[in-house]
Amino acid sequence: MTSPASTTRVLTGITTSGTPHLGNYVGAIRPAVAASHAAGVESFYFLADYHALIKVQEPARVQRSTLEIAATWLACGLEPDKVWFYRQSDIPEIPELTWLLTCVAGKGILNRAHAYKAAVDKNRADGEDDDAGITAGLFMYPVLMAADILIFNANKVPVGRDQIQHIEMARDFGQRFNHLFGKDYFTLPEVVIEENVATLPGLDGRKMSKSYDNTIPLFAPRNELKKLIASIVTDSRAPGEAKDADGSHVFQLYQAFASADETAAMRQAFADGIGWGDAKQQLFERIDAEVAPLREKYEALMARPAEIEAILRDGAQRLRARYATPFVAELRHAVGLRDLSQQAVEEKKGGGKAALPQFKQYRDKDGRFYFKLVDAEGNVLVQSNGFDSPKDAGGLIAVLKQAEQADAMETPEIVLQVPVDEVLAALAALRESEA
Ligand code: TRP
Numbered sequence: 001m002t003s004p005a006s007t008t009r010v011l012t013g014i015t016t017s018g019t020p021h022l023g024n025y026v027g028a029i030r031p032a033v034a035a036s037h038a039a040g041v042e043s044f045y046f047l048a049d050y051h052a053l054i055k056v057q058e059p060a061r062v063q064r065s066t067l068e069i070a071a072t073w074l075a076c077g078l079e080p081d082k083v084w085f086y087r088q089s090d091i092p093e094i095p096e097l098t099w100l101l102t103c104v105a106g107k108g109i110l111n112r113a114h115a116y117k118a119a120v121d122k123n124r125a126d127g128e129d130d131d132a133g134i135t136a137g138l139f140m141y142p143v144l145m146a147a148d149i150l151i152f153n154a155n156k157v158p159v160g161r162d163q164i165q166h167i168e169m170a171r172d173f174g175q176r177f178n179h180l181f182g183k184d185y186f187t188l189p190e191v192v193i194e195e196n197v198a199t200l201p202g203l204d205g206r207k208m209s210k211s212y213d214n215t216i217p218l219f220a221p222r223n224e225l226k227k228l229i230a231s232i233v234t235d236s237r238a239p240g241e242a243k244d245a246d247g248s249h250v251f252q253l254y255q256a257f258a259s260a261d262e263t264a265a266m267r268q269a270f271a272d273g274i275g276w277g278d279a280k281q282q283l284f285e286r287i288d289a290e291v292a293p294l295r296e297k298y299e300a301l302m303a304r305p306a307e308i309e310a311i312l313r314d315g316a317q318r319l320r321a322r323y324a325t326p327f328v329a330e331l332r333h334a335v336g337l338r339d340l341s342q343q344a345v346e347e348k349k350g351g352g353k354a355a356l357p358q359f360k361q362y363r364d365k366d367g368r369f370y371f372k373l374v375d376a377e378g379n380v381l382v383q384s385n386g387f388d389s390p391k392d393a394g395g396l397i398a399v400l401k402q403a404e405q406a407d408a409m410e411t412p413e414i415v416l417q418v419p420v421d422e423v424l425a426a427l428a429a430l431r432e433s434e435a
Pocket of ligand 1: 011012013014015048051144145148149157159163
């Protein structure tokens with residue numbers, strides 16, 4: 001898993017709040033696994049379980065979904081030794097970065113987030129208080145997501161259209177941070193919209209989605225898969241009547257799994273009046289042909305959850321060591337969360353001048369010439385009386401600079417503002433710096 005500068009980092013997060021269905025498989029899992037084999041790409045796939053907590057407050061369901069989704073991705077061909085595969089909550093640097101970003105994120109921007117706005121609009125429509133039932137977690141969702149992306153400096157984030165705004169916010173927060181702390185700490189991610197990936201219709205013909213309760217679970221057992229496919233809504237054309245392929249959900253589902261030749265043959269069968277029962281039987285056989293070998297792997301994985309746990313922990317551990325831990329250390333330093341003992345050392349080393357005492361000459365309102373010795377903080381250590389000329393004042397400064405003992409300070413032309421030892425120490429530091 002090397003990452004020469006030319007590789008593109010592609011990052012995908014999956015919220016662990018449900019059971020993967022055929023729509024997830026066709027729309028996200030299958031294309032993402034295919035993309036993970038591309039050259040020149042460093043891929044990051046993670047289980048967004050912190051995000052799941054925003055929606056789901058049933059612990060058993062969070063755990064179950066995390067296991068199912070991890071097993072699904074592995075069964076579908078994700079190779080954890082070739083891509084980064086991990087669980088969000090195994091990377092404590094992510095919530096840590098979330099806070100750093102929270103402190104630069106504009107609240108006004110978060111107010112405009114679609115999911116939050118939709119919840120507020122619903123409350124208004126229901127005559128409720130604007131924020132009734134809305135947690136700060138929902139409000140902060142985009143900041144957590146920005147941390148997911150920015151922590152690994154992802155270049156590309158493939159998402160559905162509903163997530164575009166979140167990527168824009170990640171760019172905004174990253175840019176603000178870069179600007180405020182004066183360096184391009186974060187790569188600004190680009191959104192990738194998969195245009196030619198099919199959106200599958202669900203059992204009722206609307207987009208297959210958990211929120212419509214019309215899904216076909218990806219790894220439903222064979223007989224359940226068959227029953228669900230049989231329940232897909234169709235029109236009432238009888239066998240022998242020509243059917244419109246493009247307007248049919250059965251056909252659209254078939255197309256998502258079939259080759260071009262198979263699709264052409266099915267289109268012909270529709271024109272020839274294939275019965276719905278036969279069409280559904282063929283759809284079932286076609287889906288099962290692709291899914292059955294994956295289902296077998298899935299079931300084997302689900303039977304060994306400890307192995308999945310170990311894979312995820314291993315991924316997170318390597319990823320932290322490689323990127324997250326050192327990067328967050330750098331970011332902590334950037335914002336001022338620093339080792340207190342370091343500051344003094346650094347200032348001695350680096351901007352040495354600023355830490356030194358200085359002689360300052362000036363002319364006062366009375367027209368006479370003065371000087372004072374001030375320390376790094378601007379505290380006056382020595383104050384002179386007035387001289388007739390700057391040259392006279394400079395002469396005494398030159399003498400004082402050489403002073404190594406208290407009696408060298410004994411002249412009426414100056415007044416010590418601090419104990420003589422402190423003045424001598426300041427003069428010694430000055431001499432050292434000029435040597
Ligand atoms: N919000 C994404 C979704 O609901 C899931 C997600 C969380 C994500 N963090 C991410 C996606 C980071 C991409 C990058 O689909």
